[in-house]
Amino acid sequence: MGLSGLTGRLIAVDWGTTSLRGALLDEAGRVLAEKSAPLGILNVPGGDFAGTFAAQFSEWMCDAGSLCLISGMAGSRQGWQEAPYAACPAGLDELTDHLHWIEPGRIALVPGLSVEQDGVPDVMRGEEVQIFGALRLTGIAGGLFVLPGTHNKWVTVRDGRVTGFRTYMTGEIYGLLSQNSILSRTMDTAAPLDEAAFRQGLQRATSGEALLHALFGVRALALFERLSPAASASYLSGLLIGEELRAQPLENGQGVVLIGAPALTTRYALALSSAGVKSKTLGAEATWAGLHALHSAIGAKT
């Protein structure tokens, strides 16, 4: 890495739907300080993004030469300003080309990525930074990346560029079914993961039955007391994650990089392992590493 590309300290910000997190990074990408607040884009007082940003980060921004890069939903239509998506295939270069500057040379919104597959678009916003961070942290240049969450992403990377991805509504649908549907009546979502029931759900997902039918099985099994309330939530989770896995062109012995919170990545690692697929897991550090990599890429261009 050529140090010539680095222009100083980076204020790395991940501004999502429900929270605002920031880190002060030195030239080598080391975290000097971190902060977070429940000020996601839906909770910005009076919609005053500039004021909210200043209140949180003006102290860090005082230093001459400080640059701030913001990833996540802050760049969406409902956010601070809209940073149009960069189209795939896209690497760090395409991201730097599409930065949306709020204050030229000082504060920029990182664009999300879009892709068109079989005539239907797909989008991500924030995950792209985690992926480039994961590439930096693992030293690999390609492979399959999975980012579990409300809207899970399965992402293909080649030669350092995102070539395609698919979003799955798995997390949101799990939430709706376990809390608002008929299935919730016989389900204890607070129970810890029941690995046997989770695997039973995974296996059911490979039976070839349509998901819309397999889901009703959760209800029928509970009616006949063949699935306890505590086991039901894990079975449902296995059913949905299994359905997601079934759609992937996974090969035995393949490796996958998981990026996300441990509560979710653990389940995906389990599911992948039972399909003979190895996985490596990264957490929140991928975001800071990604924004740092982007910072370096900007420096290399200027």
Add this chain to the structure above:
Amino acid sequence: MGLSGLTGRLIAVDWGTTSLRGALLDEAGRVLAEKSAPLGILNVPGGDFAGTFAAQFSEWMCDAGSLCLISGMAGSRQGWQEAPYAACPAGLDELTDHLHWIEPGRIALVPGLSVEQDGVPDVMRGEEVQIFGALRLTGIAGGLFVLPGTHNKWVTVRDGRVTGFRTYMTGEIYGLLSQNSILSRTMDTAAPLDEAAFRQGLQRATSGEALLHALFGVRALALFERLSPAASASYLSGLLIGEELRAQPLENGQGVVLIGAPALTTRYALALSSAGVKSKTLGAEATWAGLHALHSAIGAKT
């Protein structure tokens, strides 16, 4: 039909989750009077099923020889009394054998049906009566029957007996997604059916993409303004019904009997027709015909 089997007038009752409907039928099955009240099993005052039943039907029950048959959720664990499921394969004989008498010879709950397929159970309660009614009304003894609703049923009948069925959570999931998910933000569910968008959804369902991914496409298409709020709801409906159809062993030229409310059966008829499958539609009359057929079967045994 041997008149010897008929014992008099029938009070046919369909007691579901949200409503209580009844019909007074003569010996030939003709409807002499009908009534309905928003007294579904979840809205029975004080849980007093006997009192609620008496308040609605005691006048009709006064006649000597009157028999009352009640189908639907009144026979579930949350209902008046639990009428255990009859196992498939099951015809009218199995239903009469499993009637749950509340007052011997006077008031009976019709059992639902259960089936076990690939190690997972499935259940119905109320639809079985509609199917036997449809057999009577159409004069056929077998085929594929579809009962759209919150929990859609696809039912196989051979020689007058239900041999198997599958429940799909299509209706409930459509409701959750169109009202409570991220998709609801760009969806106008009050708009009338947009047939082109519905067909676009149907077609997308046959693309081989996993449903969990195809659903997010509704969001992405709306983001890029390629799907209007009015068209989104129809597209989603096509996507889900298409997914359900994809799971059926349908053959070109085959005929299917649809039973249900026109708002739903119309969509299924459209979807089936674009798959080259003909359909015939029946409505609420199937319930009364089914309870009348059951009445005749009881009479034939006594």
